[in-house]
């Protein structure tokens with residue numbers, strides 16, 4: 001978390017993580033029970049289906065953006081991608097939240113002074 005704050009990316013991380021937090025359960029809820037939006041036939045209504053698909057797309061977009069925009073300001077390493085793509089799941093995510101420095105260059109602890 002210290003790295004996120006030091007690199008000034010806490011805001012965008014929380015925004016995108018928030019989208020993931022909201023969209024995920026909505027998709028699960030709609031897919032399981034239709035969220036009260038099922039037609040009498042038991043099938044999802046069109047609006048429930050569209051909301052469901054919209055949330056799936058939002059979830060994927062938010063996740064993709066996280067991997068792309070959460071970068072180290074010092075070395076440009078995609079740190080979120082490093083955490084979810086190169087570390088074992090789900091330990092990598094936990095490690096990401098606990099990061100106090102960039103795994104590649106050590107920002108902000110070992111800043112290279114020119």
Ligand SMILES: [Zn+2]
Pocket residue numbers: 072073074075076077102103104105106107
């Ligand atoms: Zn770095």
